[in-house]
Amino acid sequence: MAVKAITGDQAVAYGAMLARAEVVPGFPITPQTVIIEQITEFINDGLMDADFIAAESEHSVMSVAIGASAGGVRTFTATSSQGLALMYEMLFAAAPTRLPVVMAVANRSLGAASGIWVEHNDSLPVRESGWLQVYVEDNQEALDMTIQAFRIAEDRRVMLPMMVCLDGFILSHVVEGVDIPEQAVVDRFLPKFAPLNNLDPRDPIMMNPVTPPEFATELRYQQDRAVQAARTVIAEADEEFAALTGRRYGGLFENYRMDDAEYALIGLGTWAGLAREVVDQLRSEAKKAGLIKLRYMRPFPGQELRQATLNLRALGTFDRSAAFNGYGPVFTEARSALYGSGIVITDHVAGIGGRDITLEMVRDMYDIVERSGQGEKVRDCTWHGLRGETE
Amino acid sequence: MKDVPREDMLTHGHGACPGCGYAATAKNIAKMLGPNTVVYVPASCLVVFGALYPYSAWKVPYLYTAFENTGAVTTGIKAALRRRHIDATVVGMAGDGGTFDIGLQALSGAAERNEDVIYVCLDNEAYMNTGIQRSSATPFGAWTTTTPVGLEVKGNRRFKKDIARIVADHDVPYVATLSVAHFTDFVRKVQKAKEIEGFRFLHCLTPCIPGWRIEPSKGVSIDRLAVDTGMWTLYEIENGVPRVTYKPKTMTPVTEYLKLQGRFKHMNEADVRTLQAWLCEKWKAHYGEEAPSPPCALPPKEEVLGHDGDTLYGI
Numbered sequence: 001m002a003v004k005a006i007t008g009d010q011a012v013a014y015g016a017m018l019a020r021a022e023v024v025p026g027f028p029i030t031p032q033t034v035i036i037e038q039i040t041e042f043i044n045d046g047l048m049d050a051d052f053i054a055a056e057s058e059h060s061v062m063s064v065a066i067g068a069s070a071g072g073v074r075t076f077t078a079t080s081s082q083g084l085a086l087m088y089e090m091l092f093a094a095a096p097t098r099l100p101v102v103m104a105v106a107n108r109s110l111g112a113a114s115g116i117w118v119e120h121n122d123s124l125p126v127r128e129s130g131w132l133q134v135y136v137e138d139n140q141e142a143l144d145m146t147i148q149a150f151r152i153a154e155d156r157r158v159m160l161p162m163m164v165c166l167d168g169f170i171l172s173h174v175v176e177g178v179d180i181p182e183q184a185v186v187d188r189f190l191p192k193f194a195p196l197n198n199l200d201p202r203d204p205i206m207m208n209p210v211t212p213p214e215f216a217t218e219l220r221y222q223q224d225r226a227v228q229a230a231r232t233v234i235a236e237a238d239e240e241f242a243a244l245t246g247r248r249y250g251g252l253f254e255n256y257r258m259d260d261a262e263y264a265l266i267g268l269g270t271w272a273g274l275a276r277e278v279v280d281q282l283r284s285e286a287k288k289a290g291l292i293k294l295r296y297m298r299p300f301p302g303q304e305l306r307q308a309t310l311n312l313r314a315l316g317t318f319d320r321s322a323a324f325n326g327y328g329p330v331f332t333e334a335r336s337a338l339y340g341s342g343i344v345i346t347d348h349v350a351g352i353g354g355r356d357i358t359l360e361m362v363r364d365m366y367d368i369v370e371r372s373g374q375g376e377k378v379r380d381c382t383w384h385g386l387r388g389e390t391e
Numbered sequence: 392m393k394d395v396p397r398e399d400m401l402t403h404g405h406g407a408c409p410g411c412g413y414a415a416t417a418k419n420i421a422k423m424l425g426p427n428t429v430v431y432v433p434a435s436c437l438v439v440f441g442a443l444y445p446y447s448a449w450k451v452p453y454l455y456t457a458f459e460n461t462g463a464v465t466t467g468i469k470a471a472l473r474r475r476h477i478d479a480t481v482v483g484m485a486g487d488g489g490t491f492d493i494g495l496q497a498l499s500g501a502a503e504r505n506e507d508v509i510y511v512c513l514d515n516e517a518y519m520n521t522g523i524q525r526s527s528a529t530p531f532g533a534w535t536t537t538t539p540v541g542l543e544v545k546g547n548r549r550f551k552k553d554i555a556r557i558v559a560d561h562d563v564p565y566v567a568t569l570s571v572a573h574f575t576d577f578v579r580k581v582q583k584a585k586e587i588e589g590f591r592f593l594h595c596l597t598p599c600i601p602g603w604r605i606e607p608s609k610g611v612s613i614d615r616l617a618v619d620t621g622m623w624t625l626y627e628i629e630n631g632v633p634r635v636t637y638k639p640k641t642m643t644p645v646t647e648y649l650k651l652q653g654r655f656k657h658m659n660e661a662d663v664r665t666l667q668a669w670l671c672e673k674w675k676a677h678y679g680e681e682a683p684s685p686p687c688a689l690p691p692k693e694e695v696l697g698h699d700g701d702t703l704y705g706i
Contacts, residue, residue, distance in 0.1 A: 023470045025463075051470045055463060056500030063460035063497065067431070067467020070454050073474050075467075093456040199429045199452040199468055201479045206453040209442035 002180050008171030009034035011139040011178050012078065012104045012164065015146025017048040018186040021076035021102070022193075025053040025064035029083040030116045031168040032106040036078060058083035062090035062101075069099035069161075070207055072198030074150060077101070080168060081108035081122040088126065094161045095130025096223055097208045098196065100153035101161040103131075104146060107269070107320075108168040109353045117354020118168040120268060120321040124297065124329045130223055132162040132230055133297040135268040139176040142166045144247055147181070151190050151237050157229040159196055167270045169354065185244050227299050234296065252301035254293040255308060257283060261290025262311070263373045265348070265365055266334055267318025268294050271357060275318070278362045289366055294330065302337035314344040314373030316365050320351040327381050344372045347381035361385055395578055396422055398450075400430075405448035406440035410607030412598035412614065413437065413513050415571050417484055420511055420593070423581040426451060428480045429472065431465050433494065434458035435486035436520045437513065459493040461485040462501030465508040473507075480509060480585060487514040487528035491554050502561035502590050509584050509591045512554065515599035523602045527552040530622065531669065532662045533654045535602075540657040550669055555594045559628045564589040567627035567636075570596050572615035576625055576636050583627070596623045604653020613651055619643040620686075621670040624677050638678055644686040645670055 006014070012035045016024065024043075026036035042048035055061045058079050069075040079087060084105055094101055109119035120135075127133055132152065136142045145164045153162040166172060197205055211219060235251045242248035256272075257279050258264060265275055272293040282289035292308060294301075309315060315338070319328020327335075331347035338345060348365040351357040361384040372378045383389075400421035407414035413436050421430065429452045432438045438455050441448050456464060461483035469481040485494055490512040498510065517535045518524040525535040529547045534540050538547040559566045565587045567580040584591040596617055598610035605613055617623035618639060625637040645667050649655035658666075671687035681687065 022474050023467065025467065051474065053466060053470060054504070055466075056496055056503075060460060060463035060466075060497045060500055063456065063463035064467035064470070066456055067454070067464035067469075068471040069467075071429075071468045071471020071475070073471040075471075089457055090460070097456070199454060199472075200475075200477060201427045201429060201452060202477075204426075204450060204452045206442050206444075206447045206449060208455050209444045209447060209453070210439055210455065211444040215444055 003177050004180055005175050006139065006178050007034060007173050007175050008139045008142045008166050009106065009173065010038050011143035012146050012166065013038035013042065014178070014180055015143040016076040017042050018181060018183060019076070019147050019150045019190055020074060021050055022073040023051050023053065023065070023068035023075045025055045025061040025068070025077050027055050027058050027061045027079070027083060029058070029080045031108055031172040032078045032080040032083070032104065034172065035104055035106070058086040059090060062087040062094065065101045065103070066090060066094050066097065066099055069094070069101045070097065070199050072195040072200065074193040075101045076103070078104035078106065080106045081110045084122045084126065085110055091126055091129040091131060093208065096219060098159040098226070099161055100150070100159055102146065102149040102153055103161065103163050105163050105165045106168045106172040107165055113353055115353045116168070118170055118320065118351065119353055123163060123165045124321050127297045127329070130160060130227070131298065132158070132160055132227065133165060134162070134295055135165045135297065136171070137270055137272045137293060139171055139174070139178045140247070141249060142171060143178055143180070144241065144245070144249070147186055147190060148237050148241055152230060152233050154193060155233045156196060158226050158233050160223075160226050160230070165269070170270045181245055189241060189244055230299050249295060252296045252299070252304055253308070254295065256291035256293060258290040258292065258308060260288055260311070262288040263314040263366070263369045264290035264292055264309070264312055265316040265318055265369060266292040266294050267330060268297070269320065271318050271320065271351065271362070274357060274359055274362045278359060278366055281363070282366060287370065289370070297333070300333050300337065305334065305337045306341060309338060309341065309343055312343050314346070314369045316369035317345065317347050318365065319347055319349045322349060322352070331381070346372050346378060348384055349381065350384035355385060357384075394582065396425055398422065398426070400424065400426060400428065400450045401441060402448050402450060404446070406443070407436065408600045408607070410600045410610050412571060412610045413515055414440065415610070416513055416569070416595045416597045417441070419571070419577065420482070420484070420581050421451070423578065424480050424482060424509070424585055428482060429454075429468055431455070431461060431468060431481070431483045433461045433483070433485050433489045434520070435489055435513070437484055437486070439520060458489055460497045461489060461494050461510060462497035462499070462506070465510070466501050466504070466506045469506060469508050481507070482509040482511060484511045484513060486520070487512060487516060488518045488526040491527045491552050498558065499561065502558055502563050502592070505563060505589045507588055507590070509593065511593045511595065513595055513597045515597045515602055516551070517599070517602050519599045519602040528554070531666050532658045534657060535654070545657050545659070545662070555592065558592045561590070562631060563592060565591040565627065565629055566594070567592070568594045568623065568625055570614045570618055570623060570625060572611045572618065573625055573637055580627060580636070602654070604656070605651060609651060613648065616643065616648040616651070620645045620648040621674045621682070622648055626677075635678065642674060642682045642686050
C-alpha cells in the first residue's frame with residue numbers, strides 16, 4: 001500500500017491501470033482530460049499494458065469501446081458533459097448488447113450557460129440508457145469504484161456497462177491523499193475478464209442484429225432484470241472490497257448518523273462532505289439530523305431507501321441539476337421510491353454550473369427539512385443561493 | 392477465378408431484392424475474405440437483409456450498432472482481437488450514406504490512424520434502405536425521393552463526391568474501386584486487400600434495382616456501362632501509387648447508361664450535356680488523355696430519355 005497525493009482524474013487512471021483495462025479509447029474534454037493523459041503516460045512508461053486509441057470524437061470513442069468490448073477485452077474510457085452527449089446514441093447500443101464497458105464521467109454542466117464546471121445534468125439524463133451509475137465523494141472512492149465497476153459490470157448476473165461519476169474540478173483537479181492498492185490485491189478482487197459473448201471467428205455469433213417486435217420486449221425485460229440484479233452484486237463487491245482493503249462504502253447508499261434520525265437529506269457526489277459536517281453541527285445541538293449519501297442512480301435504491309427511512313418524518317433531496325418539471329432528478333426518483341410512506345419530501349437545488357455550495361446553504365436545507373417535518377408549510381423545491389428572486 | 396473459394400460466408404436466405412448488386416458484392420467479398428473474418432455492418436440495406444433476429448445469413452461473427460461509426464467500431468474490434476492474439480480479418484461493410492456522409496468522420500479517423508481493417512463501401516448512390524434519399528454519392532441528374540423531378544428543379548444538382556480520393560489522401564496502404572461487372576479485377580483487388588496490412592478501402596459500385604429503377608436482370612450490364620461511360624472508373628492506389636486496372640477502349644456516350652435507368656428518365660438535353668461534359672473532364676483527368684470521340688467531341692444530340700407522360704415515373 002502506498003498513499004499518493006493525486007487528483008481525482010489521476011485516481012481514476014490508477015483504477016483503470018490496476019483493473020488491467022486493455023483497450024482505452026479517448027478524446028479530450030475538460031475536466032476529464034487528465035484521466036486519459038495519465039493513462040497514456042502509464043502506457044508509454046510501460047506501467048500499463050493497454051492500447052490507447054485516440055479517436056476523433058466521443059461518438060467514435062464509445063464506438064471503439066463497443067467494438068473492443070464485443071471483441072472480448074476489458075475496456076475503459078472517460079468523458080464529460082458534451083462528450084457524453086455526443087456518445088448518447090452509442091450508450092444505448094452498449095447496454096442492450098450487454099457490454100461491460102466502464103466509463104468515468106467527470107461531471108460538468110452540459111449545454112448553454114456554457115461552462116466547464118460541475119453540474120450533474122450531463123450524466124443524470126442518461127440514467128435511462130441502461131448503464132449502471134455510481135457517484136463518488138472523494139478521490140479514494142473514485143479509484144476504488146473504478147476497480148469495483150469492472151467487477152460489478154462484468155458479473156454474469158449483470159453484464160452491463162457502468163459509469164463512475166465524479167464531480168468535475170472539485171474532485172477531478174483537486175489533490176488528495178489516495179491509497180493505491182497493491183496490484184495483487186486488485187487481482188484477487190477482480191478476476192481476468194471472461195466475456196459472455198464475443199466476436200471470435202472460431203465460434204461465430206451475431207451481436208445486436210436488428211430485432212423485430214416479437215423479441216424486443218424480452219430483450220428489454222432482461223436488461224431491466226440485470227440492472228435489478230446489480231443490487232446484490234454491488235453489495236457483494238462492497239463487502240469483498242472491504243475485506244481486502246478495509247474500505248467499505250455501503251453499497252447503494254451510505255447512512256450517516258441515520259440510526260435515530262428524524263430528518264435527513266439525500267444527495268449525490270461531493271456535497272455529502274458538507275452535509276456530514278452540517279449533520280455533526282446539528283447533532284451537537286441535539287437535533288436528530290442524518291444523511292444518506294446516495295451512491296447509485298442505477299440501480300436506484302428504492303426498497304432499500306424505504307427501509308432506511310422508516311423512522312424519518314422528513315427527507316430533503318439535494319439536486320445539482322434541474323429536471324425542468326419543478327424538481328430535480330434525485331427528488332423525482334426518491335419521491336417515487338417513497339410513495340405512500342408519509343414522509344414529507346422537499347427538493348433542494350444548488351451548485352448549478354459549479355457554483356460553490358456553502359455550509360450555510362446546506363444548513364438552510366436541513367432547516368427547511370426540519371420545519372417541513374414539524375408540519376410547517378415549506379416550498380416543495382428550493383433553489384439555494386438563488387439571487388434576484390423577488391417573490 | 393479458380394482462386395475464389397467455394398464456401399459462402401454471407402449465405403442464401405438473406406432478404407435482399409432479386410438482382411441486388413449490394414448483396415452480390417457483399418457476398419463475393421465475404422466469400423473471398425473467408426471464415427477467419429469478423430464483420431461489422433452499420434445501418435444500411437445489409438443490416439436489414441443480412442440478419443434479423445433470430446436469423447442470420449452470416450457464417451462469420453457479426454456486429455451492428457449504428458450508422459456513422461464503421462471506422463470506429465472496426466478499430467475497436469481489431470484492437471481486441473490483436474490483444475487476444477486472434478489473427479483475423481476485420482471488415483466493415485457500409486453503404487454510401489454511411490461512408491460519404493454520416494460516417495465520414497469515423498472513416499477519416501480510422502484511415503488516419505491506419506487501422507488494420509478493411510473498409511468496404513457498398514455504393515448504390517443513395518439512402519436506399521430508408522427509401523431512396525439523396526446522398527453525396529448520388530450522381531448528377533438522378534431522381535431520388537429528396538431530389539424529386541419537380542416543375543422547376545429536376546433531380547440531383549450536384550456531382551458525385553470522390554470519396555476514394557479523399558480516403559487516398561490519408562496515405563493509406565490500399566484504395567481500390569470495384570465493379571461486379573469486372574469480376575477478375577474484383578477478385579484480385581479483394582485478395583490484395585486481404586493480404587495487405589493497415590487501412591484498406593474498397594469502393595464498390597452496387598446497382599440498386601428499386602432505387603435505380605432498373606430491371607432485376609440488368610444490374611451487371613449497367614455496372615459495365617458505368618465503366619464504359621466513365622461514370623465509374625476502375626483503379627487502385629497501393630502505397631500512394633495509382634494504377635488504372637481497366638480502361639475502356641472507347642468511351643460510350645453516357646446516354647447509353649442513362650436510358651436503362653428510370654432514375655435518369657426525366658433528364659433533358661442540357662442536363663445530359665452537362666453530365667457528359669463533366670465525364671469528359673473526369674476521363675481526361677483520370678486516364679491522362681482526352682476522351683476518345685465521339686461523346687466528347689460532339690455535343691450530344693437530344694435523346695428521348697423519358698418523360699412519356701407517366702406522372703408516376705420514378706415513384
